[in-house]
Amino acid sequence: MAYEDKTKASSVSHRLTMDERQTLWMSGVEEVVSFDENEVSVRTVQGLLSVRGTGLKVDKLEKTSGELTISGTVTDLDYQETGPRQGFWTRLFQ
Numbered sequence: 001m002a003y004e005d006k007t008k009a010s011s012v013s014h015r016l017t018m019d020e021r022q023t024l025w026m027s028g029v030e031e032v033v034s035f036d037e038n039e040v041s042v043r044t045v046q047g048l049l050s051v052r053g054t055g056l057k058v059d060k061l062e063k064t065s066g067e068l069t070i071s072g073t074v075t076d077l078d079y080q081e082t083g084p085r086q087g088f089w090t091r092l093f094q
Helices: 088-092
Strands: 015-019 023-027 029-035 039-044 047-062 067-080
Touching: 029 047, 029 067
Parallel strands: none
Antiparallel strands: 015 023, 023 067, 029 039, 039 047, 047 067
8 A cells, every 4th residue: 555645835827717706716615614695705725715795605516526615706816824733633723
Protein backbone atom coordinates (compact mmCIF):
# COMPACT_ATOMS: atom_id res chain seq x y z
CA MET A 1 0.00 0.00 0.00
CA ALA A 2 1.45 3.36 -1.01
CA TYR A 3 1.82 6.14 1.53
CA GLU A 4 -0.08 9.31 0.69
CA ASP A 5 1.08 12.59 2.23
CA LYS A 6 -2.08 14.46 3.19
CA THR A 7 -0.17 17.58 4.24
CA LYS A 8 0.65 18.55 0.66
CA ALA A 9 -1.10 21.54 -0.84
CA SER A 10 -4.37 20.68 -2.49
CA SER A 11 -4.29 20.23 -6.25
CA VAL A 12 -7.94 21.31 -6.43
CA SER A 13 -8.35 24.86 -7.67
CA HIS A 14 -10.75 27.34 -6.14
CA ARG A 15 -12.62 29.59 -8.55
CA LEU A 16 -15.55 31.97 -8.26
CA THR A 17 -17.77 33.17 -11.08
CA MET A 18 -20.61 35.60 -10.44
CA ASP A 19 -23.26 36.61 -12.95
CA GLU A 20 -25.06 39.93 -12.32
CA ARG A 21 -24.75 39.39 -8.52
CA GLN A 22 -27.62 36.89 -8.85
CA THR A 23 -25.81 33.59 -9.45
CA LEU A 24 -22.53 32.53 -7.86
CA TRP A 25 -20.71 29.41 -9.06
CA MET A 26 -17.62 28.14 -7.26
CA SER A 27 -15.24 25.21 -7.36
CA GLY A 28 -12.89 23.90 -4.70
CA VAL A 29 -15.69 23.52 -2.13
CA GLU A 30 -15.04 21.05 0.68
CA GLU A 31 -18.17 21.59 2.78
CA VAL A 32 -21.21 23.85 3.22
CA VAL A 33 -20.90 24.73 6.91
CA SER A 34 -24.22 26.58 7.28
CA PHE A 35 -26.76 28.41 5.20
CA ASP A 36 -29.90 30.49 5.42
CA GLU A 37 -31.47 33.11 3.15
CA ASN A 38 -29.01 35.81 4.32
CA GLU A 39 -25.69 33.96 4.60
CA VAL A 40 -24.01 30.84 3.24
CA SER A 41 -20.77 29.70 4.93
CA VAL A 42 -18.57 27.45 2.83
CA ARG A 43 -15.26 25.74 3.61
CA THR A 44 -13.11 25.86 0.48
CA VAL A 45 -9.58 24.74 -0.30
CA GLN A 46 -8.60 28.41 0.24
CA GLY A 47 -10.33 28.82 3.62
CA LEU A 48 -13.75 29.67 5.02
CA LEU A 49 -15.89 31.86 2.74
CA SER A 50 -19.01 33.71 3.87
CA VAL A 51 -21.44 34.74 1.15
CA ARG A 52 -23.96 37.33 2.34
CA GLY A 53 -27.02 38.72 0.62
CA THR A 54 -30.77 38.37 0.40
CA GLY A 55 -32.85 35.45 -0.78
CA LEU A 56 -29.80 33.17 -0.96
CA LYS A 57 -30.41 29.57 -1.94
CA VAL A 58 -28.02 26.67 -2.47
CA ASP A 59 -29.09 25.46 -5.91
CA LYS A 60 -26.51 22.75 -6.53
CA LEU A 61 -23.79 21.05 -4.52
CA GLU A 62 -21.62 18.41 -6.17
CA LYS A 63 -19.56 16.86 -3.37
CA THR A 64 -17.47 14.69 -5.66
CA SER A 65 -16.32 17.57 -7.88
CA GLY A 66 -16.46 20.29 -5.19
CA GLU A 67 -18.77 22.55 -7.20
CA LEU A 68 -21.45 24.77 -5.67
CA THR A 69 -24.06 27.11 -7.17
CA ILE A 70 -25.82 29.78 -5.09
CA SER A 71 -28.64 32.02 -6.33
CA GLY A 72 -30.10 35.21 -4.82
CA THR A 73 -28.75 38.73 -4.47
CA VAL A 74 -25.10 38.62 -3.35
CA THR A 75 -23.96 41.68 -1.38
CA ASP A 76 -20.74 40.51 0.27
CA LEU A 77 -18.02 37.85 -0.08
CA ASP A 78 -15.71 37.47 2.93
CA TYR A 79 -12.81 35.06 3.40
CA GLN A 80 -11.66 34.27 6.92
CA GLU A 81 -7.96 33.67 7.23
CA THR A 82 -7.20 30.22 8.53
CA GLY A 83 -3.95 28.94 9.89
CA PRO A 84 -2.83 25.35 10.22
CA ARG A 85 -5.27 23.19 12.10
CA GLN A 86 -4.29 22.79 15.72
CA GLY A 87 -5.21 20.23 18.32
CA PHE A 88 -7.79 20.78 21.04
CA TRP A 89 -5.26 21.36 23.85
CA THR A 90 -3.23 23.84 21.80
CA ARG A 91 -6.31 25.94 21.03
CA LEU A 92 -7.51 25.72 24.64
CA PHE A 93 -4.31 27.09 26.19
CA GLN A 94 -3.46 29.86 23.71
